[in-house]
Amino acid sequence: MLFHVPGSLDGLLSLLATCFTQPTFQTFRALLLGQVSQTGSRTVCGMLVGARLSGVWEHSRAHRFFSQARWSPDELGLRIAVLIIERRTDPETPLTVAIDDTLLQRWGRRGWGGFYHHDATANSDRSAVAWGNNWLVVGIVVRIAILDRSQSRVKVIRGDMARALIIVDFQNDFTPGGALPVPDGDQISERINELAASGEFDLVVATRDWHPPEHGSFATSGGRWPQHCVAGSDGAQLHSSLDQRRVDVVIDKGQDPDTEGYSGFEGTGLERLLRDRGIDEVAICGLATDYCVKNTAIDALRAGFRVCVDERGIRGVDVHPGDCKRAIGEMREAGAVIG
Ligand code: VGL
Ligand code: ZN
Numbered sequence: 001m002l003f004h005v006p007g008s009l010d011g012l013l014s015l016l017a018t019c020f021t022q023p024t025f026q027t028f029r030a031l032l033l034g035q036v037s038q039t040g041s042r043t044v045c046g047m048l049v050g051a052r053l054s055g056v057w058e059h060s061r062a063h064r065f066f067s068q069a070r071w072s073p074d075e076l077g078l079r080i081a082v083l084i085i086e087r088r089t090d091p092e093t094p095l096t097v098a099i100d101d102t103l104l105q106r107w108g109r110r111g112w113g114g115f116y117h118h119d120a121t122a123n124s125d126r127s128a129v130a131w132g133n134n135w136l137v138v139g140i141v142v143r144i145a146i147l148d149r150s151q152s153r154v155k156v157i158r159g160d161m162a163r164a165l166i167i168v169d170f171q172n173d174f175t176p177g178g179a180l181p182v183p184d185g186d187q188i189s190e191r192i193n194e195l196a197a198s199g200e201f202d203l204v205v206a207t208r209d210w211h212p213p214e215h216g217s218f219a220t221s222g223g224r225w226p227q228h229c230v231a232g233s234d235g236a237q238l239h240s241s242l243d244q245r246r247v248d249v250v251i252d253k254g255q256d257p258d259t260e261g262y263s264g265f266e267g268t269g270l271e272r273l274l275r276d277r278g279i280d281e282v283a284i285c286g287l288a289t290d291y292c293v294k295n296t297a298i299d300a301l302r303a304g305f306r307v308c309v310d311e312r313g314i315r316g317v318d319v320h321p322g323d324c325k326r327a328i329g330e331m332r333e334a335g336a337v338i339g
Helices: 007-014 022-037 044-050 059-068 073-088 184-197 270-276 287-304 323-331
Strands: 096-100 135-142 151-158 161-167 205-207 251-255 281-287 306-315
Touching: 007 022, 022 059, 044 059, 044 135, 073 135, 096 151, 161 184, 161 287, 161 306, 184 281, 184 306, 205 270, 251 270, 287 306, 287 323, 306 323
Parallel strands: 161 205, 161 281, 205 251, 281 306
Antiparallel strands: 096 135, 135 151
16 A cells, blocks of 8 residues: 555554454555545545545445445444544543434435445435445434534444345246247256245246237347247246246236337336335346346346346357357446356
8 A cells, every 4th residue: 555554543443454354454444545545526436546546446346345345334333433432422421322314215316327326415205225225324423622513423334135036037938949049048947946945035036028929029020039928828938947936926028019128127017016125135047148137137226226146047148159248247337246
């Protein structure tokens, strides 16, 4: 690190080290020093400039560090709270604790690609919980002699995550023998069943491509695909290897004849369903990587969910060689974790 770090700050930081793994502590320390020393705006970008990391790190990487890396914000908050109480408050005086749960209620502003701004300045009338706003802020109010108003030092509590599994279009027509087969599309069944039975998900959703017979994506209507997944047909049924006892809700999509309907969010009640169930994070598997999986993942990010794409649980078409690889790159770029 290129900075001269005052011993007092380093001493303070070392008291926080046990909230982190060794590598995440180094990252946290660099970002914190970046924030302290930056001269521009108090944003993640400013922090990266201060840490001499701009141009080296995509700023989404810093967001991912704060939202996903292996460190404990809860423990860190408690540790900071104890430090404030020990060093900044009078042992004889009762503590004033301020709680602000507006972040739990607030939707917030979103950039393209699902990056979520959970700064307290974003206003909106939407009232759902999603990535970035499942935080409760607790402050200890401290009176500092040289200032004429009380200062509140905050602790941020991360709420419990609720997670959903979205199984995209695991249907007969997209598996070998079907009308629009994805190579090895049936090979993901074991992984999908394993995920659905893992107990890690509060909700398991299966989407079905569910087209009217004259859907605009069909070659017979001037589109690019052979007729597939016609609503109610055998080809449109979920693949028989899928353990449907684990599926809580089936969502049909692609019913509008004039749009491709690749995304499970397009013209369906999927977003509403996830919000109603308090879901923050979705894991995505299914078919096809380069079409419906990709579009569903990117829409989920745009809607503010955290997204993990299960690499073992997807297969793609690769109409043009490299399409799947590019699709994975696009999802990652938009903020998905590919794992
Ligand atoms: C899909 C092509 C056409 C998919 C759906 O599920 O990926 N691909 N319709
Ligand atoms: Zn389709």
